[in-house]
Amino acid sequence: MSVTVPAGFEAAGVAVGLKSTHARDVAVVVNRGPLKVGAAVFTSNRAKANPILWSEQVVKDGVVEAIVLNSGGANCFTGSFGFQTTHQTAERAAELLGVGAGDVLVCSTGLIGTGDEVFRAKVLAGVDQGIATLSPEGGEDASLAIMTTDSKPKRAVHVGAGWSIGAMAKGAGMLAPGLATMLVVITTDAVLDAAEADTALRAATRVSFDRLDSDGCMSTNDQVTLMASGASGIRVPAEEFAEALTAVCDDLAAQLQGDAEGASHDITIRVVNAASEDDAVVVGRSIARNNLFKAAIFGNDPNWGRVLAAIGTTDAAFDPYDVDVWMNGVRVCTAGGPDRPREDVDLTPRATDLVVDLRVGEAAATIRTNDLTHDYVHENSAYSS
Amino acid sequence: MSVTVPAGFEAAGVAVGLKSTHARDVAVVVNRGPLKVGAAVFTSNRAKANPILWSEQVVKDGVVEAIVLNSGGANCFTGSFGFQTTHQTAERAAELLGVGAGDVLVCSTGLIGTGDEVFRAKVLAGVDQGIATLSPEGGEDASLAIMTTDSKPKRAVHVGAGWSIGAMAKGAGMLAPGLATMLVVITTDAVLDAAEADTALRAATRVSFDRLDSDGCMSTNDQVTLMASGASGIRVPAEEFAEALTAVCDDLAAQLQGDAEGASHDITIRVVNAASEDDAVVVGRSIARNNLFKAAIFGNDPNWGRVLAAIGTTDAAFDPYDVDVWMNGVRVCTAGGPDRPREDVDLTPRATDLVVDLRVGEAAATIRTNDLTHDYVHENSAYSS
Known part of the structure; x- marks a missing residue:
């Protein structure tokens, strides 16, 4: 209706x-x-x-x-x-x-x-x-x-x-x-x-x-x-x-x-403890737009380094060496170094939960994105012709 | 040596x-x-x-x-x-x-x-x-x-x-x-x-x-x-x-x-007649970072609408309805509408030449990029694991 x-x-x-x-x-x-x-x-x-x-x-x-x-x-x-x-x-x-x-x-x-x-x-x-x-x-x-x-x-x-x-x-x-x-x-x-x-x-x-x-x-x-x-x-x-x-x-x-065609993961990026909501959005978007991160998620690869590399391009308030990154409930990065092993992260479910804790404030925002897949490329390389 | x-x-x-x-x-x-x-x-x-x-x-x-x-x-x-x-x-x-x-x-x-x-x-x-x-x-x-x-x-x-x-x-x-x-x-x-x-x-x-x-x-x-x-x-x-x-x-x-692995096209984006060199770079980069454009080039598809959609996100000085777009020597868009037909553009060579004429000044810049391919996704989805 x-x-x-x-x-x-x-x-x-x-x-x-x-x-x-x-x-x-x-x-x-x-x-x-x-x-x-x-x-x-x-x-x-x-x-x-x-x-x-x-x-x-x-x-x-x-x-x-x-x-x-x-x-x-x-x-x-x-x-x-x-x-x-x-x-x-x-x-x-x-x-x-x-x-x-x-x-x-x-x-x-x-x-x-x-x-x-x-x-x-x-x-x-x-x-x-x-x-x-x-x-x-x-x-x-x-x-x-x-x-x-x-x-x-x-x-x-x-x-x-x-x-x-x-x-x-x-x-x-x-x-x-x-x-x-x-x-x-x-x-x-x-x-x-x-x-x-x-x-x-x-x-x-x-x-x-x-x-x-x-x-x-x-x-x-x-x-x-x-x-x-x-x-x-x-x-x-x-x-x-x-x-x-x-x-x-x-x-x-x-x-x-x-329903994002070609996508195999629905990624929810939650940026928490940011200095402002704007900062949280900027940080979340930098991840959502990072092809290397998105390709890694397609490959079920908890490559958290790409998260840090993405957020490091923003001017949001945080210390890159004091950020926590969680993937599907597992803290994989803390205090500028690796935390729990990659093997502990199960990225096979379509729903993917990424949490980035900036540890500087109390603001938060959630950005939704998808992974970068073979089907995405296929779909978008053969549209008008 | x-x-x-x-x-x-x-x-x-x-x-x-x-x-x-x-x-x-x-x-x-x-x-x-x-x-x-x-x-x-x-x-x-x-x-x-x-x-x-x-x-x-x-x-x-x-x-x-x-x-x-x-x-x-x-x-x-x-x-x-x-x-x-x-x-x-x-x-x-x-x-x-x-x-x-x-x-x-x-x-x-x-x-x-x-x-x-x-x-x-x-x-x-x-x-x-x-x-x-x-x-x-x-x-x-x-x-x-x-x-x-x-x-x-x-x-x-x-x-x-x-x-x-x-x-x-x-x-x-x-x-x-x-x-x-x-x-x-x-x-x-x-x-x-x-x-x-x-x-x-x-x-x-x-x-x-x-x-x-x-x-x-x-x-x-x-x-x-x-x-x-x-x-x-x-x-x-x-x-x-x-x-x-x-x-x-x-x-x-x-x-x-x-040598960009996975790439099948080397795309040279030349932005000409910009108001400033900075504008030319910003416009060129917006195209270089547009996945839809890059996937279209992979598919040998002269989808110039994606060029306009990309540059429209910038704040560079130009009128979106008075821009010329050339692909491999063929003007495909002019004055806010289609120009020569898509079929005239041959995108099969690896070297791809895109010219965006902003028609507002005399500055120019060239940005190099690659297309977005299946192999790019493959390469980058299976790196650390």
């Missing part, structure tokens, strides 16, 4: 031939109100796809009526023709729904440079078919339509007392989908104003999607959207809503990590 | 069982003078091996009598015992050579965490045997003794009018040797003082080794050393020496790139 669990939402997912497999490839999610609140966060990449450039403007006034998403083409670096395609997509949806085009978000995912006349015609056909088949049970179809190389749809739900959150996501970390776009749509029937939605969404993504760093590559098309209908009539305490939203985002982030 | 081409130098390379293959694993290079000038640049990683900590002190006064290098163990994160091993290595060499231990550099390469009693005994035996077999023809043996997973020794020579530079290097980019250490020893019989040597070395490494970024992983043990004997009696004009030294370093950097 995903995005149609909360009251006030209808969705659809249709197939218009953008995918060579003829699977569903255009999704539409519509907010029937009474509130039409929307908030979104976007990729921080300066190279932004046309749908990002469009959606950044749409969301500014906090009013969102609907969102159209397509797989099978990123519509990025497709020139002014590509931007017009996005504009026409929103116009077409707005016309059929009887709303303003400036309140319709658009998301695309697929190969950069794809967005010709054929692409445009198919997307517009998808808008027509999607809106014609909107349904309060359409969440599942919508979640299928945004998949690219995902092996399964990602959905999450939180049910509160008389209100709920529903969500769908695509993208297997930054890892699987060849070109890595993460698209997320979250709906709720809680009563929220635009500022509350924006604050809650930024807080939740900061500690969930922003800390999923599967391969360090940043997409041109990432977008996480929250839409609130207020249909439950319930004003949820801000803290309770934030907690529920964060849990939903974290659930989806874990699903993205777990 | 490598480091023994210039007059005033003797070298040796011996086998003491640090390598399981029983190949040569300890090298000694001695400067017989009359000058005993030394300069060195070190890894900027804060996690530094014991030999780095030692050598940083030795080189401070600009006087270097000799250098001892071992493969088969990094002596990094081996605690105070490991530092004592480095100290004893220098002491033993100094005693046998009749010089001060504070003028003896030490370098190590191999697995982090390796440096126990057995390691120490073997290194010290290597010092004894190396110094006993020093020879003005020892450069070749020395270059063999520093190899780890290198498929061949790396040597370079520049012969001037009555003076020369000789050099040896190990490490296959940052890529091949599992843990990636680059060790370089350069000798010259030109007359230089310590300040001149330091200036020339920093200038040369800045545009050569510092721009070889095979996999973005920074070693704990990298060291590039220049020793000058003055034995030619010739004071070379600073500009001429700098040019020759840069050429030698660039030659070695190309050899390191070309």
Whole structure:
């Protein structure tokens, strides 16, 4: 059900031939109100796809009526023709729904440079078919339509007392989908104003999607959207809503990590006793982006030296010779030297737990990543051709 | 001949069982003078091996009598015992050579965490045997003794009018040797003082080794050393020496790139028309460190969208929608859209030429890197175990 669990939402997912497999490839999610609140966060990449450039403007006034998403083409670096395609997509949806085009978000995912006349015609056909088949049970179809190389749809739900959150996501970390776009749509029937939605969404993504760093590559098309209908009539305490939203985002982030194609390990990097949360994130990311460390984990090799070599490149506050490193519960490095033998560490489970104790403060952060595998290279060396 | 081409130098390379293959694993290079000038640049990683900590002190006064290098163990994160091993290595060499231990550099390469009693005994035996077999023809043996997973020794020579530079290097980019250490020893019989040597070395490494970024992983043990004997009696004009030294370093950097194990492409990234050289380097590095781009090159796939997605993460001055991208002579992206078709690009040769034209200024820089391959993953997932 995903995005149609909360009251006030209808969705659809249709197939218009953008995918060579003829699977569903255009999704539409519509907010029937009474509130039409929307908030979104976007990729921080300066190279932004046309749908990002469009959606950044749409969301500014906090009013969102609907969102159209397509797989099978990123519509990025497709020139002014590509931007017009996005504009026409929103116009077409707005016309059929009887709303303003400036309140319709658009998301695309697929190969950069794809967005010709054929692409445009198919997307517009998808808008027509999607809106014609909107349904309060359409969440599942919508979640299928945004998949690219995902092996399964990602959905999450939180049910509160008389209100709920529903969500769908695509993208297997930054890892699987060849070109890595993460698209997320979250709906709720809680009563929220635009500022509350924006604050809650930024807080939740900061500690969930922003800390999923599967391969360090940043997409041109990432977008996480929250839409609130207020249909439950319930004003949820801000803290309770934030907690529920964060849990939903974290659930989806874990699903993205777990479906990272090519990956054989889901690595949770917990940096503890840091001087600041920023330091903990910087240290965690340096490990998540270290190919040598990630290749070692693929080989079930507890090569902790690569952890030290990675974190030594940061300017976070710690003494490299007074750091503890734990792998799957075994302390392998302490006080600038080896601790328990490598043989004590069992890295065969998919879930891998790395703890780096910086021993300087009380802050902590968790970064999720994956290992670097033969299948990752295979998947990403044969995408566009 | 490598480091023994210039007059005033003797070298040796011996086998003491640090390598399981029983190949040569300890090298000694001695400067017989009359000058005993030394300069060195070190890894900027804060996690530094014991030999780095030692050598940083030795080189401070600009006087270097000799250098001892071992493969088969990094002596990094081996605690105070490991530092004592480095100290004893220098002491033993100094005693046998009749010089001060504070003028003896030490370098190590191999697995982090390796440096126990057995390691120490073997290194010290290597010092004894190396110094006993020093020879003005020892450069070749020395270059063999520093190899780890290198498929061949790396040597370079520049012969001037009555003076020369000789050099040896190990490490296959940052890529091949599992843990990636680059060790370089350069000798010259030109007359230089310590300040001149330091200036020339920093200038040369800045545009050569510092721009070889095979996999973005920074070693704990990298060291590039220049020793000058003055034995030619010739004071070379600073500009001429700098040019020759840069050429030698660039030659070695190309050899390191070309021997990057697992790599199937040597990628030269030329960033042109940047606002500043720093911008050009930042942009080039962002591409060199992008796994998706590197995997695409492995797959002979001219996926230029990944170039844009990579450079869009930088804060260099340029307009992402007004950048030209050339692959092997074919302009594939211009003005925010596709240009010539992907099919026109032939990526089958090992040498790959990527040009990114930022169209904002006149500065340029070249970064060397390699592709991300199955063999890279294989090599680096099975190193310590």
